[in-house]
Amino acid sequence: MLVIDGAYGEGGGQVLRTSLSLSVVTGKPFRIVNIRANRPKPGLQPQHLACVKAVAYLSEAEVKGDELGSQEIVFIPKKLPERCNYSFDIGTAGSTLLLFQTVVYPLSLNKGGEVVIKGGTHVPFSPCYHYVKEVFLPMAKLFGLEVDLYLEAYGFYSAGGGKIRAFIKPWEEFFLPALPEYFIPENIIIYSVSSERLPVHIVERQLKGVLSELPNCENLTVYKERVKSRSDGTFVFLKALNKEKVLYAGFTELGKRGYPAEEVGKKVAREWKNFLSTKTQFEEHLADQILIPISLALLKLRSAKIFRFSVAKVTKHLLTQAWLIPKFLPELKITIEGKEGEKGYVNLYRE
Numbered sequence: 001m002l003v004i005d006g007a008y009g010e011g012g013g014q015v016l017r018t019s020l021s022l023s024v025v026t027g028k029p030f031r032i033v034n035i036r037a038n039r040p041k042p043g044l045q046p047q048h049l050a051c052v053k054a055v056a057y058l059s060e061a062e063v064k065g066d067e068l069g070s071q072e073i074v075f076i077p078k079k080l081p082e083r084c085n086y087s088f089d090i091g092t093a094g095s096t097l098l099l100f101q102t103v104v105y106p107l108s109l110n111k112g113g114e115v116v117i118k119g120g121t122h123v124p125f126s127p128c129y130h131y132v133k134e135v136f137l138p139m140a141k142l143f144g145l146e147v148d149l150y151l152e153a154y155g156f157y158s159a160g161g162g163k164i165r166a167f168i169k170p171w172e173e174f175f176l177p178a179l180p181e182y183f184i185p186e187n188i189i190i191y192s193v194s195s196e197r198l199p200v201h202i203v204e205r206q207l208k209g210v211l212s213e214l215p216n217c218e219n220l221t222v223y224k225e226r227v228k229s230r231s232d233g234t235f236v237f238l239k240a241l242n243k244e245k246v247l248y249a250g251f252t253e254l255g256k257r258g259y260p261a262e263e264v265g266k267k268v269a270r271e272w273k274n275f276l277s278t279k280t281q282f283e284e285h286l287a288d289q290i291l292i293p294i295s296l297a298l299l300k301l302r303s304a305k306i307f308r309f310s311v312a313k314v315t316k317h318l319l320t321q322a323w324l325i326p327k328f329l330p331e332l333k334i335t336i337e338g339k340e341g342e343k344g345y346v347n348l349y350r351e
């Protein structure tokens with residue numbers, strides 16, 4: 001049985017989630033030790049336990065150690081997902097999007113399905129709904145993965161109460177697209193959103209902050225929205241599409257008490273400008289998340305043997321994924337050129 005060290009690299013929930021997904025996809029059982037060893041509260045927290053239970057449910061897996069706080073589990077998948085409809089409730093503001101990214105590969109590589117997930121939709125340390133809908137999924141579609149994703153309720157920290165619905169299509173065709181050399185923007189969309197519970201001026205001030213950092217920016221569209229939610233919450237999301245309409249990039253900043261709304265907006269705009277200055281293809285968060293769809297496409301598409309992309313910043317999350325994915329998919333080799341924290345290149349090879 002594969003033994004995975006959950007303390008490797010970033011040492012967070014990602015090692016567990018990627019292992020769960022790829023275990024069902026490949027039918028390989030695994031044991032993971034030191035789960036989230038590098039986090040202040042190690043072991044399974046509600047979001048991670050919900051991922052274990054969800055993937056166990058869809059693969060009728062035998063699981064040992066699936067309890068809150070557990071730092072070790074054994075996971076033995078028994079079946080491929082058979083049902084068409086699934087509903088999961090994290091029970092806290094834990095990220096619905098991270099749970100979605102865990103179940104999407106086992107489901108898409110079989111019959112697809114409709115999945116409803118309740119929990120957080122715009123919460124710290126995770127991709128928010130807008131990022132997954134507007135950046136991750138359009139990018140994943142380039143490799144053949146197709147999902148229609150909808151937001152039915154916003155869920156902010158700490159009460160959660162959010163809901164997403166995904167229609168996952170069976171992933172039958174695999175592609176490895178030719179990508180433009182680096183990101184030259186065609187247009188930008190900015191979302192400034194806050195809970196209705198907060199004063200009206202927040203969305204305006206967030207927007208003012210973004211725009212102050214982007215003078216003379218052309219092809220810019222702005223959406224302002226105040227939304228129903230159980231907890232106070234605000235965010236700015238900037239999405240960019242490149243000239244050839246192939247690459248997407250996204251930047252999110254969540255507001256919180258004591259963090260001036262203008263600064264929330266400025267932070268997003270600065271991240272976007274930093275990304276552009278690197279002259280790369282993918283921003284840092286996309287790189288670690290898109291590595292699974294690229295790996296699966298490269299394995300299935302027998303005509304290609306290599307795929308390479310550039311990334312604005314080599315992160316621990318990316319290094320961790322590059323180490324972990326080939327453990328489940330040993331035909332693949334993934335190498336990273338560049339130092340952590342700097343611009344780099346990712347090479348995937350199929351042997």
Ligand SMILES: Nc1ncnc2c1ncn2[C@@H]1O[C@H](COP(=O)(O)OP(=O)(O)OP(=O)(O)O)[C@@H](O)[C@H]1O
Pocket residue numbers: 010011012013014015036039048098124125126127128131251252284285286288289317
């Ligand atoms: N602002 C952001 N935009 C898009 N994706 C993000 C953003 N922040 C974090 N992510 C992604 O969220 C994922 C978080 O993985 P991590 O292992 O830290 O998960 P976790 O389960 O939340 O961890 P933890 O163990 O810290 O509780 C990574 O894929 C990372 O790229």
